[in-house]
Amino acid sequence: MNDERPPTPRQPEKPEPAFTPLGTPPAPPIRTRQGDIIHIGPELAVGEADVRAAERGEFVTSASLSRDAWRRLLKNRLAVFGLIMVATITLASVTGPFLIKELTGLTPDYIPTDIAALKSLPPFTAPDGSFSWLHPMGTDNQGRDLLARVLQGGQISLMVGIIATIMSLIIGVSYGAVAGYLGGRPDSVMMRLVDVLYSVPYIIIVIVLLSMFRGQTPRGQLILLFVALGSVSWLTMARIVRGQVLSLKNQEFVLAARATGVSTPRIIFRHLVPNTIGPVIVYATLTIPTIMLTEAFLSFLGFGVQPPIASWGSLTTDGIQNIAIFPWQLLCPGVTMGLTLFSLNFLGDGLRDALDPQMRKF
């Protein structure tokens, strides 16, 4: 009758009694040596504490769980480094090209009209060979500012990583949750299919897909890339979510939802899926760098983004061709990409340790 009810048990409506039913008064506050006051509540009475904790419900526990996880994450120095780097690079990629245009008038596709500047300049060098702040990463063969190009390439690379990850999230979470909740024969058929797809050398199929449908518009190629990468990277996500749902589906809140007549899709997506969020976040964070790496790999082979759109992968590939003479054309985008992937991996590892200490690899 009432299927809007959230899966968490409701808070007790009556306020906590000041005295325990046994009639003992609350313990006096204890003062520590630092002067902090610790209150010991009446609910510490043995036996009743268990009941009260259960009555309080998951609301309190889950709030402290995420706060706990955040605290653990902040303690992990490498993860904090990753977080800061990822935030900085994302911010720079999003705002950088505009800032550069405001400050210097250079855009990623601006080709200078001055003949002297129409060549690849090393970092921090003016056309006459003197020191200059104009091009901190130098310029490419056409004299375009490399920093602006790298930042704009970052937009594309990050976008591919995030959109394809969201796609794999949507497919993987729904598939895994449905398989896990239905159980039995549907589950075994669905997971057998995942087993089969797991051993498919999907990168080969992606290459065939991208090479066969290649050469429409750059935008079309980009969308194809999202679809291709997203649709092959949901398998692990499906397995993780299925495992979570299997362990959750026999708990009381699901039974309660079912007893009150909540429809199956609603149980799956409103009651079960929100409870799998921890492992899903961790795995999604680790999927982003993998997908970015795959995009770069495909761009290197010539199947990724097409000009005029550039990504870190395609900028690096352009740089490889000139490596003997203009090494900064490879090093600048390559190192930026490496640093981003490095930070994302550390962040993902840190999140896993923080959200799921049991999965922690020491």
Add this chain to the structure above:
Amino acid sequence: MLRFIIRRLIITIPTILVVITITWGLIRLAPGNFYTGDKALPEAIEQNIREKYGLDEPWHEQYLRTMSHILRLDFGTSLKYEGKSVNEIIARSLPVSATVGILAYLLALIVGITVGSIAALKQNSKWDYASMTLAMLGISIPNFVLGPILVLFFSLTLYWLPPSRWDGFPSKSVILPVITLSAAYMAYIARLTRAGMLEVLRSDYIRTARSKGLSETQVVIRHALRGGLLPVVSYTGPALAFLLTGTVVVERLFVLPGLGNNFIQASLNRDEPLILGIVAFISMTLLSMNLLVDIAYGFLDPRIRH
């Protein structure tokens, strides 16, 4: 064990069929054709080509014909390299890819296991942090960035190694491709070894071994490594798949006449028999390797014997 192997084989065969079917479908669904190149062909010539390659038959007949050929391991002749059979092309390019791949995997195993074990034994030491940061770096730097950097340093600055060419196995030309290819696996195997070893080193049977008075070397080599390396063994399957994509990059980068390079070229040429042949060959190799890995895993860890 036998039942397990049979069950795995039953999954393996449909998997290969799925892969080939998807590939075939993609080639056929894509607009255009292998003969529609730069210039438009006269109607009659196009009709002749379609007849010659059986493209005018109903699609399911074409599909069944292709499949039956592939299942008999007869991949036909290439459409672009005239007179060359696909089997011939695979036979000629496989040794190159296999050499680079096997050497890279061996290097990754040796270095990865050594570094990972040392990091685990000296947990939380300077060595541990340094090697694990390095390992994360190895995972994060794409091999097509690492390769050119190595070329820049060893070939273009020091003039020690050739930047790109293939002189067969025992030659200087092998070194850079193998290092480029193995870096990421090395890093991954080091991380896996460390995690596996740390778990094992805390277990009861290691304590027993220590309390029996075995030397630390014996404890590590005879007892800890065997259990600690299980994650590494189970990574062998995925590693082979990654090795495959890695070889594509490395072969492109160092211009090696290997399978990956041929595959990319075939995809660009829309050379259907060659694409299908290489895809079928790679899937079969990968899946049989995975099967072998699973069997090996069953022998190493009696707990999960099926």
